[in-house]
Amino acid sequence: MNAVEIEEAISELAERPFNADVFPYAFLEAFGNKETTLKRLRSGASNKSDLGGVLQTNNIHIAVCPAGEVAKTLAALKASPATTRGKARFVLATDGITFEAEDLQLDDPPVVCDYADFPDHFGFFLPLSGITTVKQVRESSFDIRATSRLNRLYVELLKDNPDWGTAKRRPDMNHFMARLIFCFFAEDTDIFFGDSLFTATIEQMSAKDSSNTHAVIGEIFRAMNAKVTDRGIAKLPRWAEGFPYVNGGLFSGRTDVPRFSRIARSYLLHIGNLDWKKINPDIFGSMIQAVADDDERGALGMHYTSVPNILKVLNPLFLDELRTQLEEVGDNARMLLNLRKRMSKIRVFDPACGSGNFLVIAYKEMRAIEAEINRRRDEADQRSEIPLTNFRGIELRDFPAEIARLALIIAEYQCDVTYRGQKEALRDFLPLDAQNWITCGNALRLDWLSICPPTGTGVKHHADDLFHTPLNQAQIDFENEGGETYICGNPPYRGSQWQTEEQKSDLHSIFDGRTKSWKSLDYVAGWFMKAADYGTKTISAAALVSTNSICQGRQVDTLWSLIFSTGHEISFAHSSFKWANLASHNAGVTVVIVGISNQPSKSRLLFSEANDASTTVKAVDNINAYLVPGPNVIVKQCSRPLNALQEMSFGNMPNDGGHLLLDVTEAAVAVRDHAVPENFVRPFFGSQEFIRGIERRCIWVGDNEYQAANENIWLRDRFDAVRAQRSASDRATTNALAATPYRFGEVRQLGIESSIVVPKVTSEGRPYLPVGVLSPHSIVSDNAFALYDAPLWNMALIASRLHLVWIATVCGKLETRYRYSNTLGWNTFPVPPLTEKNKADLTRCAEDILLAREGHFPATIADLYDPDTMPDNLRAAHERNDEVLERIYIGRRFKNDTERLEKLFELYTKMTAAIAPAKAGAAKKKKAEALA
Numbered sequence: 001m002n003a004v005e006i007e008e009a010i011s012e013l014a015e016r017p018f019n020a021d022v023f024p025y026a027f028l029e030a031f032g033n034k035e036t037t038l039k040r041l042r043s044g045a046s047n048k049s050d051l052g053g054v055l056q057t058n059n060i061h062i063a064v065c066p067a068g069e070v071a072k073t074l075a076a077l078k079a080s081p082a083t084t085r086g087k088a089r090f091v092l093a094t095d096g097i098t099f100e101a102e103d104l105q106l107d108d109p110p111v112v113c114d115y116a117d118f119p120d121h122f123g124f125f126l127p128l129s130g131i132t133t134v135k136q137v138r139e140s141s142f143d144i145r146a147t148s149r150l151n152r153l154y155v156e157l158l159k160d161n162p163d164w165g166t167a168k169r170r171p172d173m174n175h176f177m178a179r180l181i182f183c184f185f186a187e188d189t190d191i192f193f194g195d196s197l198f199t200a201t202i203e204q205m206s207a208k209d210s211s212n213t214h215a216v217i218g219e220i221f222r223a224m225n226a227k228v229t230d231r232g233i234a235k236l237p238r239w240a241e242g243f244p245y246v247n248g249g250l251f252s253g254r255t256d257v258p259r260f261s262r263i264a265r266s267y268l269l270h271i272g273n274l275d276w277k278k279i280n281p282d283i284f285g286s287m288i289q290a291v292a293d294d295d296e297r298g299a300l301g302m303h304y305t306s307v308p309n310i311l312k313v314l315n316p317l318f319l320d321e322l323r324t325q326l327e328e329v330g331d332n333a334r335m336l337l338n339l340r341k342r343m344s345k346i347r348v349f350d351p352a353c354g355s356g357n358f359l360v361i362a363y364k365e366m367r368a369i370e371a372e373i374n375r376r377r378d379e380a381d382q383r384s385e386i387p388l389t390n391f392r393g394i395e396l397r398d399f400p401a402e403i404a405r406l407a408l409i410i411a412e413y414q415c416d417v418t419y420r421g422q423k424e425a426l427r428d429f430l431p432l433d434a435q436n437w438i439t440c441g442n443a444l445r446l447d448w449l450s451i452c453p454p455t456g457t458g459v460k461h462h463a464d465d466l467f468h469t470p471l472n473q474a475q476i477d478f479e480n481e482g483g484e485t486y487i488c489g490n491p492p493y494r495g496s497q498w499q500t501e502e503q504k505s506d507l508h509s510i511f512d513g514r515t516k517s518w519k520s521l522d523y524v525a526g527w528f529m530k531a532a533d534y535g536t537k538t539i540s541a542a543a544l545v546s547t548n549s550i551c552q553g554r555q556v557d558t559l560w561s562l563i564f565s566t567g568h569e570i571s572f573a574h575s576s577f578k579w580a581n582l583a584s585h586n587a588g589v590t591v592v593i594v595g596i597s598n599q600p601s602k603s604r605l606l607f608s609e610a611n612d613a614s615t616t617v618k619a620v621d622n623i624n625a626y627l628v629p630g631p632n633v634i635v636k637q638c639s640r641p642l643n644a645l646q647e648m649s650f651g652n653m654p655n656d657g658g659h660l661l662l663d664v665t666e667a668a669v670a671v672r673d674h675a676v677p678e679n680f681v682r683p684f685f686g687s688q689e690f691i692r693g694i695e696r697r698c699i700w701v702g703d704n705e706y707q708a709a710n711e712n713i714w715l716r717d718r719f720d721a722v723r724a725q726r727s728a729s730d731r732a733t734t735n736a737l738a739a740t741p742y743r744f745g746e747v748r749q750l751g752i753e754s755s756i757v758v759p760k761v762t763s764e765g766r767p768y769l770p771v772g773v774l775s776p777h778s779i780v781s782d783n784a785f786a787l788y789d790a791p792l793w794n795m796a797l798i799a800s801r802l803h804l805v806w807i808a809t810v811c812g813k814l815e816t817r818y819r820y821s822n823t824l825g826w827n828t829f830p831v832p833p834l835t836e837k838n839k840a841d842l843t844r845c846a847e848d849i850l851l852a853r854e855g856h857f858p859a860t861i862a863d864l865y866d867p868d869t870m871p872d873n874l875r876a877a878h879e880r881n882d883e884v885l886e887r888i889y890i891g892r893r894f895k896n897d898t899e900r901l902e903k904l905f906e907l908y909t910k911m912t913a914a915i916a917p918a919k920a921g922a923a924k925k926k927k928a929e930a931l932a
């Protein structure tokens with residue numbers, strides 16, 4: 001269950017008549033306990049309470065008591081030996097009138113409230129449900145409650161008005177919700193005159209049977225669209241006259257309202273009774289947008305982006321620099337004024353803005369800086385010079401786009417109240433500004449220069465925009481001559497295999513003519529390219545959140561060569577970290593943040609997050625496309641090792657229609673019952689066989705053994721089947737193989753004594769790449785790579801942390817798994833010259849790893865390298881291997897992976913620089929010889 005669902009469940013519980021017998025179980029159920037768990041508690045099997053209550057071990061001790069004895073019962077629960085024995089974190093007592101609870105682990109104040117109000121404290125109990133982001137949830141508890149209530153209303157209204165759920169009318173429905181949200185906010189913040197004007201008017205004027213609720217709301221909306229001067233013509237009912245003129249596009253046009261059932265009406269009144277002053281426009285917007293999205297509704301906004309994560313983008317992009325400038329100018333009034341002027345021209349542009357959370361946070365942070373300037377200049381109630389219209393966005397879906405604008409309007413009002421006072425805030429608030437600055441459309445098809453033009457000469461929007469303003473809308477005069485633009489956001493990532501045809505075509509429209517490999521790019525790459533293009537025409541910088549795949553593997557060459565060719569460099573970056581959200585048991589997606597600029601400062605900041613979520617920051621001269629400090633190198637595929645290591649090949653490809661491959665039973669039967677000579681049957685290893693210990697066999701017959709093998713009828717049948725299959729192929733090369741049906745299609749292992757096997761893909765959870773040595777007899781399939789007859793110290797290289805980070809960075813991933821490549825990863829792996837002593841030491845390390853594994857026979861590689869259960873002695877053997885290898889590189893252990901990569905890229909740059917002149921020399925010599 002996510003936080004919204006829990007809030008809904010406990011609110012429903014509090015609304016039901018109190019039942020002492022049922023309450024403890026219903027409470028636990030609301031926090032996601034399954035029926036089987038509750039059954040065991042009810043039967044007493046797992047209930048360890050010594051006070052006649054319900055004690056769920058490791059969680060909570062609940063007791064229901066007679067009226068007036070709540071405090072006494074809570075004290076008894078705290079003192080109870082069973083509470084201690086059962087390691088209960090919470091104690092809870094209630095008589096159905098009052099409610100008290102305490103968290104015995106934290107110092108938080110206890111909850112003491114009326115029974116009916118306990119849902120207000122749902123955040124307090126969230127650890128019961130396995131939600132780890134409790135702090136965030138508590139801070140957003142109003143937004144969660146409001147989302148959950150609006151969701152109930154939305155679903156109920158669609159039930160009663162199915163036509164409003166159709167594609168045609170959905171925008172009307174969403175627009176209606178945006179209007180409601182505005183009204184709830186306005187009535188609680190004195191924007192509407194009087195207390196709860198909107199909710200109270202509906203309650204009084206609409207019939208209890210809900211038959212005219214829609215008409216009453218329609219009249220109120222009509223009032224908000226009627227200027228004071230037009231009020232006479234509008235002929236409003238007297239009770240609607242009290243509503244001010246709001247319009248701002250939000251209340252223009254049709255005032256249609258869906259019909260309300262009794263339930264919907266009561267939901268509406270309920271929502272009105274929430275305290276909307278507490279709304280966080282950044283958080284609420286992200287949550288509420290899920291309500292209108294049938295696919296997202298299940299998660300109900302729990303995928304929203306936290307404020308600290310948004311600041312990871314905005315602070316280094318431009319906010320930190322503004323704050324530094326503020327610090328530097330001190331109390332110098334003229335310089336403070338200059339800074340304020342500069343800020344008034346800054347545009348923040350999020351071209352995938354959703355409900356505007358990046359824009360809202362940027363706005364709020366800038367207002368805080370401006371308020372400090374005004375304070376130092378003694379102009380505290382000065383009207384803000386930061387125009388809301390400087391916070392531009394593009395959003396594909398209509399509801400989030402509406403909410404984005406509303407969220408900004410609310411943020412502006414809240415900032416005005418905070419920095420200038422309620423009176424000033426109210427004076428300037430209504431009517432709302434009718435200008436549009438959030439465009440609803442496809443950001444990859446729109447001309448960003450038209451949405452966010454670099455100068456004051458406005459350019460028309462080239463798309464449908466918000467609140468249905470026609471395309472030929474009046475141009476907005478953007479007073480922005482010489483202003484800076486900062487592009488930010490977290491656009492959709494979408495790996496190439498998950499893109500829709502339309503999304504592919506979006507990328508095609510951007511990358512066609514620039515690169516042939518655009519099909520392998522993630523969708524987010526389109527935003528980076530457009531930001532770089534935009535930067536060539538404007539004073540701007542950009543920072544976007546992205547999946548780390550655009551900075552790994554093959555995408556690096558495709559995308560970053562193009563970005564760098566526009567004159568942009570990486571101005572700051574956050575290396576991979578988890579982008580957590582509020583979903584319960586949420587692991588989050590691994591992302592990076594990349595800032596680009598064509599005027600980057602000399603020193604670039606590289607942020608990296610440690611396992612304990614602490615962030616370190618390093619100032620470096622350059623950040624390359626792999627987000628590693630160092631020159632802008634791009635690692636390219638190489639057909640031969642650059643590092644003087646032995647060549648790594650594919651295994652052997654059967655091309656046999658499966659007739660040369662056997663499972664172990666088949667192989668045993670063939671030997672036992674069909675007299676197949678054992679030496680023709682070999683163990684066969686691909687990636688899965690090696691990692692999971694799956695036993696397979698193959699028929700392996702040399703050219704000089706064919707005649708003997710063919711005398712065995714069972715084998716001959718197999719050879720016939722292979723011949724038939726190869727002959728039937730429509731490829732001439734396969735047809736030719738029909739002449740040697742006893743042999744694999746591609747044989748790479750003739751006369752080989754031993755093989756070091758490396759799987760092609762491996763789970764990213766494993767702390768090391770799986771690599772091993774096969775017995776001389778074994779055959780490697782083409783589903784794995786192999787080093788044939790290679791000295792064992794090669795295995796030590798592959799099993800190292802250094803090699804893993806290199807492979808993860810330069811080879812990239814297949815979905816979430818590491819993808820090994822000989823040409824991209826092995827042939828390019830920088831290795832310093834190894835002495836005989838180094839090789840002997842590494843050989844010993846590899847032997848130790850193999851010995852440690854053997855001690856756990858028959859555990860498979862998958863078992864042994866499970867990060868949670870990896871045996872200590874195997875881990876120690878790998879640690880020793882890393883120690884020995886890393887000392888060869890730098891004389892000590894590396895501090896972290898960033899340092900490892902930094903060194904590897906430094907060596908790679910030297911290695912390729914040394915090879916380039918040699919190659920050029922050889923080419924020159926060849927040319928001279930040809931001419932001679």
Ligand SMILES: C[S@@+](CC[C@H](N)C(=O)[O-])C[C@H]1O[C@@H](n2cnc3c(N)ncnc32)[C@H](O)[C@@H]1O
Nearest residue numbers: 286305352353354395396442443444490491492
């Ligand atoms: C990952 S969300 C980020 C939104 C917001 N910043 C947040 O944290 O909730 C990406 C947003 O991009 C929008 N989007 C997807 N494709 C788009 C496109 N081609 N043009 C504009 N917006 C798009 C989605 O509708 C979604 O709201």
